């Protein structure tokens with residue numbers, strides 16, 4: 001098992017973390033002094049939780065919860081207003097034949113399409129999330145990243161999904177990572193900020209733990225695994241480490257930060273595995289769209305198919321739901 005209050009006593013935040021104006025040297029010293037993540041233990045624990053089965057009655061509830069947690073995403077060069085409108089309609093009413101099917105949490109689009117999603121989602125309660133900060137690579141001057149963030153917010157985005165500067169992180173410039181997140185947080189105003197770590201580029205689970213700590217410290221409302229553009233994208237062990245980080249942050253400060261698993265999550269089985277992980281690692285308090293999201297471009301249809309099968313005993317035909 002990895003580190004945690006139940007297994008290893010007080011967590012890192014209690015070990016006199018450096019103050020808000022800390023130099024890069026003290027951030028480096030602090031982060032490098034944190035107890036390491038037990039990679040083998042994390043993988044074993046994630047594997048063990050993934051193997052758990054849940055009863056049919058609980059499965060129906062889990063599927064509805066997973067639908068409510070979906071950030072229905074399109075992040076392609078070929079995205080168009082028409083596609084965003086169709087996706088927004090689907091997010092608000094995933095199964096037009098069954099009004100009991102819950103709505104998704106949000107639609108996630110590039111900044112130039114935010115206004116289209118906002119108009120299409122007005123009055124539905126579904127949020128509009130926008131990637132910003134030169135998604136997915138994050139290679140742009142800070143001013144350009146802030147301008148993009150402000151544009152998305154001015155267009156009505158309720159959530160901003162930013163990427164961290166992985167180059168700065170991997171070369172040990174933690175101060176730059178923190179400053180950039182804090183600046184984007186300010187530019188986001190009242191929009192919720194999700195900070196994408198791009199765990200597939202961080203190399204180790206220790207780095208995932210460190211990046212989480214920096215993002216939370218800089219003001220993240222959510223920490224998010226991946227852009228969906230880099231392999232591996234979301235993984236159970238990486239998400240486990242992130243859930244431990246938010247759990248420990250809560251134990252140390254009383255504040256709750258959310259987690260978003262995104263990238264490569266395509267089936268109901270996978271979605272349910274993430275819910276089991278959330279429940280077992282962070283706790284039931286995180287089983288809400290306010291604290292856990294699944295970012296996915298093509299998961300919703302499988303959730304709807306499984307939902308219909310549970311209710312009726314048969315799978316709907318392949319053409320029953322509109323394409324994700």
Ligand SMILES: O=C[C@H](O)COP(=O)(O)O
Pocket residue numbers: 073075108226227228229233262263264265295296297298
């Ligand atoms: O943020 C969400 C991801 O970009 C979606 O990735 P996906 O297309 O693999 O589902």
